[in-house]
Amino acid sequence: MLKPEESLLELFHDIGSGKETAFNELFMVYYEKLVLFAKYYVKQNESAEELVSAFFVRLWLKREQLTAVSNPAGFLYNGVKNAALNHLRDQQKHNIVIGEQEAGELFQFTEEGIASELVDQKELQQQLSMAIASLPEQRQLIFRLVREDGLKCKEVAILLELSVRTVENQVYQAVKSLAETMKSYLGYLPK
Template sequence: MQRSEPDIRLLFVRIKEGDKEAFNRLFRLKYEALLSFAKNYLGDTGKAGEVVSDLFVWLWLNRAQVAEIDSPDIYLFKSVKNRCLNALRNKNKVVPIDEQPLPVQPSADNTPLSLMEHKELSARLHALIENLPTQQRQVFKMIKESGLSARQTAKILDLSQRTVETHLYKAVKKLEEEIFLYLGYSPRKKQMKKMLAVLW
């Protein structure tokens, strides 16, 4: 679920005043999403963790400046992106595909067969997401997994909002088509969208 920017801005104001609890809360709210984002660039969880931790250390040491940041969510993701790109430039590495598992939320029908089918479909959908073109995969994960808006994603990736929305549309359309093929039949569109919403 997407968290509202005003809440994050308030945390930034409190951090500027030296509030350690506000800093810890920001860390708990954003660490996992930033780590997943960093892994898209670096592949390695350990290196991604170093980048994100380094950003939080920098934020605390430079807390006098953070209250001036207008869009904290965008600032955090852009900072991680820039640090990852610097790390890649320094090591002259190719960006590998991230291997974050897709969260599984079984339906109310918890029979062993339904759970097995859900697990199978979830694994299939995860594999399909990983095989999307790079930009589509990145946009899809930022919006559907990290909870960012299309506008925020566009600013972070230096793309137009329209381009981001197009990438998301193409990604969802491709996933729907592949799931249709995998199931062997074509459920009604509404049912399909509901299924995808549960799985991501």
């Protein structure tokens, strides 16, 4: 069975050389771990399995590049994280289109007061989403992992190879920045 980092580097080198047995071993050892990791992002087991399976297919297709990887475990987790984030981005775009269609239907079937309240909530959510998207990339990722995905700062620190204090500081800075951004929209500083 696979041993720590040294063996993983050897395994990546063997896969890069085209050895299917090495690829199968990597798949057997890391598939479930990567599915659990992807599930933190996509929240659905089926989607996580599809993402990881597709990631392994791409890994095999680009196997020659694996010999240049110096941190194989980080490479695997970052690859799955990026695939999951891309999936969520695509899903969010799809949901916005559906949400706009539903909003159009709400205007037809609700009283004006209720409809305007729904529009205000949607607009507030869009403003908040834009504010989150405008955060620096690392701060945005940490904020989403802690506030939206419910991970603890210590878990995020281990995942991203940062100190717990750095993660806590990034969350604080993100909340402070979002509150300031939303202040101009709301007319008061949110708590």
